[in-house]
Amino acid sequence: MQLANYLFFTTQCDAALAFYTECGLGQVTTLMRHGDHGIPPTSEGMKGKVVHARFEGPGVLFFASDNHDAEPMRGSAHILLMDDRGKTKDLFEKLASGGKVTTPLALQLWGSYYGKLTDRHGVQWMLDCKV
Structure with missing residues (x-):
């Protein structure tokens, strides 16, 4: 068993993942987008946004996506x-x-x-x- 976090952004997942890569935490190893490969976007505004990403580096693993109903980050670090x-x-x-x-x-x-x-x-x- 391994615990990993899943980060939800409204529309800024790409920018966040690029920022974490620039900081040297690791890199995106899996990336799927709303509207690609038969994945229907929840709205036209979500087309091309991140539906699922895996981010990995030495000792680092988390997942992330854009989500039209994402709540602000809170209560966790x-x-x-x-x-x-x-x-x-x-x-x-x-x-x-x-x-x-x-x-x-x-x-x-x-x-x-x-x-x-x-x-x-x-x-x-x-x-x-x-x-």
Whole structure:
């Protein structure tokens, strides 16, 4: 068994996946679009939008799609457990670009180099480095 998240966007899934690729988290390994391969779009506005995507990188797996009735992201966050402070800082800065830092990346009371942010696509991320 493995737990993986599924991210729902209204119409910005392509932009979000490109952003996560640019940040170095991994890449899209499966991509299907509304209107392709006999998949009917739910509306004309959804034609060409992402109906299902798989995103993978070292230690990263999630799925995503555009969904006409998607609710804003809330109540959940991706936590990335890291082992290099320099890489943690670099990734944190990339993910925070255009987003909002809610806990600045710093050494925390519990001993982790940790920070939390909401990225420009409304997804919450926590980065935790024990080193």
